[in-house]
Amino acid sequence: MYKKTNTDSVREEVRQYFKEGDYGIAIFAACLGISLALVGAVMLLILVKGFAHFMPNDLHSYEVRLSGSETTLKIAGEVAARERITHQVLIESGYTPAVKKDLYERILLKNGNRELGRDYRWILVDDILAKEQDPDLTLIERYSYGNFYGTPQSIKPINPATEELSISYEEGEGGEDADRGEWQAKLKSVLRYNKKIRKEMAKLQSKKIDKINYRLEKIRLETNRLKIRKEATAEKLQELEAKRTELYAMAQEAEEQLVLLDDQLNQHELHMLTADGTAVAINFSQIVRLYQSNQLGFGGRSKVYLARLAEFVSGKPRESNTEGGVFPAILGTVMMVLLMTIFVMPLGVITAFYLYIYAKQSFITRAIRIAVNNLAGVPSIVYGMFGLGFFVYTIGGSLDQLFYPEALPTPTFGSGGILWASLTLALLTLPVVIVSTEEGLTRIPRHLPEGSMALGATRFETLWRISLPIVSPSIMTGMILAIARATGEVAPLMLVGVVKLAPSLPLDGNFPFLHLDRKFMHLGFHIYDVGFQSPNVEAARPLIYATAALLLLVVLMLNSIAIIIRNRLRESYKNLS
């Protein structure tokens, strides 16, 4: 009997608990927790994997038994991956292990030195006979052929005629560091000098050569235009010809300067020895940077990390996008999204206002509204097709016929470009803006616009001075959603202007600075291209994460700006009845 009352009271307590609605809070909390955990996990994975890539790893040298023979191989590099596989899989991959086990552990060694052979190698842990973390092991990042791993021998001048002596690297045998002051100084000075020369070359390229080429192209088009319009008088042509000659002379001069500078880069070689004893001479002009990770402490590693990260964010891609930076893709993404915002916001807001205020609630308005809502569900690739068919071919083609006949058959606006891409995405995000703006409009208390009109304001004045400010947070919400959607969209862009490698940026120093007809690079497409279209998937993999992390950061940045603005606006209207 006592027991019974006890369960009764428990039951009562449970009933009470549910009555008070606490269970609701528990469920909410659980759902919120799960969503946050999922989002957090995705972000964490991408950010960690993406940004860890730039940290220099320990370098290892191994002595490895070769399959089915007594010979051994010395090899050096860094561990890129580690996995366990079964005997079966190993046999199927054409490898006979020395001992039979159920599970084998193997590592993927990035051993670089692409000019000598494969730059990635799977090594069975059981096959490793000796392992060492040689402090002299050096990683050289190069402009071509990828990384080089080896031990330095000497720095030699390329031109044997010079008086300069070669400086050799004394290996720190017996733990005692040899006196490398001279070596370090030489290395540093050559690297610094080359860096300076490179900067000058880049400046020459962008400030002079690109500009000259741009102007030459303009003159070519101008000549064509005159011919097409039959205005090509001998006088005018002569004038253009004179300009052209002048530019050619300038171009030649610049080219010569460039060659001179390039010669200065090629003054020294770094002689290296690979782990298996092959001697390789590396021209200093090939070296991006080099470091001996095993000797670097935390500070040293951080320095390298920051330098690599900076190159990734601000540099141009190299080696068919698997190395170097993604700056053109960042710029392309941001610009495309900004342009999209500029197109979609006025269009969406005006449409919403029209639907809400001016259009009578008729069959047509209802039809438009249903259409708008359904447009949000159309797969994005369909928008891409529309953009290609309508914007690029129809409008772009006509624009070319009308305004750029001199460039034909090369299309100006008649092929994909940043303008068409952003317009396509504007179309794609239009429903979002319309719906959220209209939602905001329906929430405006009716007595506010009425109060304005009772003071003699017209509908338009009321809309402009009362409704628009009140609805602005909703408009910003629409903008946030539109930006988020547009930044993440890749499929339609592939049809209307995104390319793997754009020769020039859509924004540069040549008048009119913003080139809407140009093709552009995009972080999302970059991920696809590097990850799945690249000839060297192993080398590209870490970059996928890094690029994805950047894409995430770009979305976050753009959205945070919009959210900050929205919160400011909201603050002003938060007490609205």
Add this chain to the structure above:
Amino acid sequence: MNKKTISGRETGKSNSINNIEKPENNTLITAEGLYLYYDNNEEAALKNISMKIEKQKVTAFIGPSGCGKSSLLRCFNRMNELSSTCRLEGKIHIQDQDIYDPEVNIAELRRNVGMVFQKPNPFPKSIYENVAYGLRIQGEKDKDKINQIVKSSLKAAALWGEVKDRLNSTAINLSGGQQQRLVIARAIAVQPQVILLDEPASALDPISTLKIEELIHELKKQYTIVIVTHNMQQAARVSDYAAFLYLGKLVEFGKTNDIFTKPRKKMTEDYITGRYG
């Protein structure tokens, strides 16, 4: 501008009308045979209403909820037109101008006939901007003039003392009574001839109500006021004329004193004495 003006203060024509007015003919607004339909197939919300509203007097509309007081009030500044299905029959003249004449400039009419709503509706702007709103709409650029009108309007609405130190803070944070006086100031700032007050004190405490009533007394000297109220004492206190509406019909209209002391209709008497509704 070929639109006819209503305001009368600026046009010579209306002035001359003012001049020839006989002292006993103080009528400002005339309504004749008004029928108001909110929806074509619905019953009329106002049925055959005719009345004359005197200049610089307070006219009160009383009657049970839903009888059409607000609807009638909103006919005088054509606010009913905001709902597209609304249709009005009959005529309303303000100073001999037919305000439903298609040539009338509605914005100007509404400037001349100000309105204060049942629920205070300050704009989500600063106190100053709320009062200056009407002037800005009219394109007034002269800062000194705006400053001066804002100040005088707030003073006229008995709000100046309370807000003079925070003119630039948001109007949303004012109390209900202050908000109601603010929207009155906002209406006064455009210097209308007529002010329509739709239950201006319905949401206020007795003290704020009293302030509004004093304000109405004050405003009467300059403006013609039409007020809707549910409060019989209030109607008796503030109004010179009273109209009793019932189910869209004008049951009785006359001097407030007469209506409250010797109503001609039984229905009016029942309503006033509280035997009805």
